[in-house]
Amino acid sequence: MIRVNFKSHNKEIECNKGENLLEIARKADIFIDAPCNGNVSCGKCKVKLLKGNVDAEKTRHISDEEWEQGYILACNTKVISDIEIEVPSKLSSSMHGMKIEGSDSKKDREIFDRAKKIIETHQLEFKTNIRKKYIEMEKPNLDDNISDVDRLQRYVRNHLGYDNIDFRLDILRKMPIIFRQSDFNVTITYVQKKNKITIINIEDGNTEDNLYGVAIDIGTTSVVVCLVNLFNKEVIDKASSGNAQIKYGADVINRIIYSSKGDGLETLNKAIIEETINPLLENIYIQNNINKDDVVTLSVAGNTTMTNLFLGVYSDYLRQEPYIPPFLKSPNLMGENIGLNVNPSAYVYLAPCVASYVGGDITAGVLSAGIWATEENILFVDLGTNGEIVFGNKDYMMSCACSAGPAFEGGGISCGMRASAGAIEKVNIDKYTLDPSLTIIGDSKPIGICGSGIIDLICQMLIKGLIDRRGKLHRDIKSKRVRFNEHDMGEYVLAFKEEYDLEQDVVVNEVDIDNFIRAKGAIFSGAATLIESLGMDFEDIDKVYIAGGIGNNLNIENSILIGLLPDISRDKFTYIGNSSLVGAYLALISKDAKKKLEDIGNEMTYVELSVYPSYMDEFISACFLPHTNVEKFPTTKLILEA
Template identity: 45%
Template sequence: MDKFSVTIMPENLTVYVPQGTNLINAAKTAGIDIESPCGCRGTCGKCQVKIINLGGVDCPDSDYVLACQTRVEKDMVIEAPQFSRLTKHKVLLSSEEKESLLEHGYFKDVEVNPLCKKIYAELDKPDLTDSMSDLDRVRMHLMKNCGIEDVKISISALRKLSNVVREGDFNITLTIVTIKDSAEIINIEAGKPDSPSLGLAVDIGTTTVVVNLIDTENGKIIDSAGTYNKQSAYGSDVISRIVYCDENDNGLELLQKAVIETINELIDTVLKKNKINKSDIPVMVCAGNTVMSHMFLNMPPTFIRLEPYVPGASKYPVVSSKDLGININPDAKVITLPSVASYVGGDITSGVLSTLMSKSELLTLFIDVGTNGELVLGNSDWMVSCSCSAGPAFEGSGITCGMRAMDGAIDWIEIDKESMEVKVRAIGNKKPLGICGSGLIYSLSEMLDSGIIDRAGNILENGSSIRVRMGNEGKEFVLVFAKDSGSGRDVVVTEGDIKNLIRAKGAIFAGIRTMLQQVELDVDAIDRVYIAGGFGNYINITDAVNIGLFPDLPADKYAYIGNSSVHGAMLVLLCQEALYEIEDISDRITYIELSIGNKFMDEFISALFIPHTNLNLFQRCGV
């Protein structure tokens, strides 16, 4: 087969690929990942690159093309702009989270009783009158000195036991993992321990994966790393990834490999940085939505997508890391947190766990604004949940200049009501590249307040501002002009984007209303609202209420809790009882299927207005 050269600028990297390769794969060969949220279907428009030389001929004025739809037929030089690239996510952990988790929420009342512990043991030495086996000697020590009965041992720990015991002259350090009262020796070191007892808490998001390395003795986060989920190459949302699994041979294997690679790279980063051996990690707790959990475990997700939406499992077995290909101790225990239903996953039970709402008398509303918009309402007596198919607009997906909360993402804006001048702030003090969730909420709220849009989301003719104009896809409002942006292109919000955002916020609000009706409660019965999810660093509640995303409750009832999914995973790592608690949460939450009946659809249609068609619902915020 013929091969052609593809040179990627500005890096000036050249690779040789077979004729017919698409440019996304060509770039991947060079180690450059191009965005492809639609799974290379040519529909998302996120994979734009410029061809600057084709077959030796310069193309000075060429327009952007879709990398996924462009195949290599000649030698070429392309420019892959920053906005088309998957970049490493900045991990957005607030500084307080870097401190001990144990000073917050649920954690405050929790005695640290982690899943893994290191125990230093000085064993009695054998002689002809005491030739008890090495393992029995260890067991005897644990029983007598630590009150640990019936301890098991992993096969790889057992295989090295005899030599390590003698290397340490019968003084050894045991790493013991205890899951639901069943203790197992996972690792053995000669002599005293080299490192503290360690574990990993992982949030497997559809978009972003975060790995936290935890000192399980004191609950501190030693290090944290996050990046985009490599599965994004097969589709930005769970449904398109399931479709990819179903329509491609080895589809599931590819998707599993992608998420495992993502996690392994993050693990590798934090372990290398902190000079920690793989064998020193005996346990990992993972939280993800039901589709992510299935794919992580290599379970077919097919039936999650098909009515009546039945997942393969909601409680997952504890698996050895070697059975998944996770690069830590081969016998490390990998715990995948339980889900409630196909669209209320382990990320949600984990978030609920982290809020302590399942143990509180206060009526709590938990909202995770991700792809679906999952809601949980309840207290220690009862809990209900639903998933409202909000779409990923607040994660920046399906929005012209939308992007995730990473460097260069606008997360705050202000519009001067007189001059229509716009102030923006981008994450990392970078030149703006696009807009993330919190920036979109501000945009909508500010555009409404300054009369740029009406309550139906239409951009009004407003000759007074050069920022309102006709674009390729209809009316648009320019937040940042090309000269000030980091991409060399205008950062705009189109009328289409606004309609998308209204649908997204409408779905979440309709979900809240439907759930409240189901349990026959009024919105005022809610004592507190926890907002979790990936908007960015924070979310401005007043603006979110102003656009009708969240119900009109006093601002002090709201709290933004960030990535509650990984918090729950940490809690499970640090507290053996939390694993029982989260299984109980998964059992106790009643799932409400919104597609039954017309209630949700009626509520949704009423919510396609800013803030709502029924303004009585938003009296408090002064509408």
């Protein structure tokens, strides 16, 4: 056996000769950022060999200087002897995002207010079919010796007016003990369905005030959990973290591939349930002194791949033509079916999907945006790890998905990260010194850059003359922040390590810029093709809603200048935040909203962009700054000409 000592984590693990270093780290539960899932294309799994010998090759991702210092790619390294490894903290930018982030009461209130506005505007009923009732039953004796179940049935029929009750085995097992501990005075939690109720919890004594639900947004990069008081429908607390599946790839395609190999599906299911959602739930319970058995219903929204992996369903056919999902609507689910840290009988509802790449996060987002009830033409763009677009109104809703990749949440960018503490979220470059002015989340030192910061940076580099319209750095610029390596690949230094006491400089290189240009090109060309398929153009848009994890600091003007969004009147644009979470919350607190969400899933039409001959031409044209046809972006044209 060979020993691998991860000195940076004070952890040692045994392995066999020839094993892959990235897989060894995963077995040791050591996070090494690998957005490409180990296919040697991203270069982000760079670690330092301190002692021992390995079988590794130098790639274009490692400079001569780094190779001399012992840097290797974990995914491209086989262990052949005892070694000592250091994982640079720079690699923890994504891992930093795995930390649980607590509630912001102001934002929690925004979720409630936005949902309430939708409910009131569209006259939806602000209630669910879940009830909680304290009951006092007559105690048994020799003259009244019916079974515990019959006693409960009699009370429910005589006092609550329901002829039938139903319950699961775990309720039956609890019943004899709790009835006698409480002197037959208990609180029942039940789901009302016409003349029948399903009991999902029985508690000792009067606990009528404790009734909770949870809304969850499962993003490819981030996961958010909201604890909701089902009596007043208010959000009590919210917690978020990175999705632990990110260890196995930054985008859905890499995760689907990983899930199809060996025990990959089980590993990814465990990562989302046991390593992500359950710790978030536990954190909220502790912070608010909540018993998990009082959480009796959940509403979950996620893209089609995340929904499949959440349930542990084989997903490889999602990525294979003709791209058929295993299901669009989930079966009836209980908490115990999935292994969630909630009441075992808690109802779990999944927002319906539309197609392999338009999932429940989009139907939930459309619900919260109110597109289904307006006469205006609405363009809905979700800038998350995947790029999904919806165009329509109350009469029709067309949807499509773009292969944008994870760039909008920092994936595929050498120093990219999700919008969490330490992320650069705003950038301005001085036109004379070419030095950047940075706004950093949490006012801490910069760890990396998130989506909104990347948009600002590329826009600033374009209009300040650092890059050309292909995204290439001008070779004649004289600045300490612009430099080129031995392969003539250029990079711009956002933060020197000496400035902020960092291990390495925070830089964005030409490969990063190219990745982002492709991502923004996919979004713009997808929207253009979708609208064109209806015989319309961008001037027919009444409103543009921007959703997703890119952050509240998205600069609309900069997004237009680089060709991500169309150059139309600015007052048409609105950033609506995490619309998926708001939609999941709506479905949790309103049975009418849940019914409307089902209708949206049934009525939305999916457009497969690959069948449109014009799409690829439009995509190639959009892979410039702002576009090969600069006439489509008159604002950018004026600035560049000036």
